[in-house]
Amino acid sequence: MSRKLVFGDLHGGLKALIQLLKKIDLNPKDELIFLGDYVDGWSDSANTVSYLIDLAKQNSCIFVRGNHDDLAHKWLETGEMNQKWLEHGGQSSLNAYRNFTEEDKSKHKKFFREMVNYYHDKEDRLFVHAGFTNLHGPELEYHETAFYWDRTLWEMALSMDDALEPDDHRYPRRLSHFKEIFIGHTPVTRIGETTPVNKANIWNVDTGAAFMGPISAIDVDSKEVYQSDPVHTFYPDEQGRN
Template sequence: MKRTIAIGDIHGGLKALIQLLEEINITPEDTLIFLGDYVDGWKDSANVVSYLIELAKQNSCIFLRGNHDDLTYRWLKTGELNEQWLQHGGQSSIDAYRGFTSEEIKNHLTFFEQMLNYYIDKQNRLFVHAGFTNLHGPEQEYHESRFYWDRTLWETALSLDKSMPTTHKFYPTRLKLFKEIFIGHTPVSRIDKKKPVKMANVWNVDTGAAFKGKLSGIDVDSKNVWQSQPVYKLYPEEEGRN
């Protein structure tokens, strides 16, 4: 049976990713939509990218661009260093690429360059790392960085009065554009949740793998959820992101 599965922010937790995919019991019939932030966190950032490149040769995969992926790509491509990036997981990616050959890095650059900023499926469901701000939809977005940096979409969904009907004149226009929206970027641990959370029609699948949480996947049709162990338990010698 064909499934479409959205997978949250990995942040270098390759052990958690392998565990999660085994838990899901993926098959070549499944479509895997990765919501971004593959790097910056646990020690396996570069290995996660290598693993995903190989996974895509056997499975149908869609890779969305996260803000951490963009920052790591910029460093790999030009040597650009961002002090905040270094403080929030960037150093772990720099360390992870030590020992990688120029050919391996070239392949990784291609992977980063081929990521999508967003994906809309045939059922009018949007998949994006963070969000978008243009009221006419992501196709009209002015700055592509908002796809992987914006938090206002999630904040809007969080603050929305649950009793407000979609027909209300003040109902957020952005939320009416799609049947459902699947995002990562902002860990649901910030609202004391441990599993993917739905607010309005927005599903947040980032369950804090970079910190003390688990890595999660969700079947976008059945809403069945799978999770790894808490990622920090798989990397007991590390601290993860600050």
């Protein structure tokens, strides 16, 4: 039986991802949706991209664009970088690519170019790294950067009254377009959680892999959660993101 599995932020934690996939016991028919931020954090950033490229040859994979992926892609294509990016994980990606050939980098550029800003499935579920701001839905978003930078969707969900029903006139219009929304970008460790968190119809699957948390995946139908060990335990001599 096939599953649809959604993965939170990876941040170069390839060793933890490999452990997680073993725990999941992948079926070749499983569909895998990755919510972005594949790089910037641990030393396996470039190796993580190589692994995902190969994984997509075995399983149906959808790769959503994260803000760190956008920054790393710009650097790969043009050499563009900024100090803030370097301070928040970018330096680890620069280091990781030092021993990569131009041929390898070319394959990675293609991977980054082919990412999607969001994925809307047939069951009316949305998969996006950060969120969207347009009240009428992501198709009418003004600036694509909202898909991988904006945090207001999650902040709104956290501030909502849990008793508020979708048919209430106060229910946020942004949430009414989808049965469920799966996001990453903002670690749930910020609210003291270590597993994916559900607020309103949003599931946040970022469990802080860039810092002290694990990589998480969730079965979108059964809601079964799978997690690696904390990513930092695989890289004891590294600091991850600051």
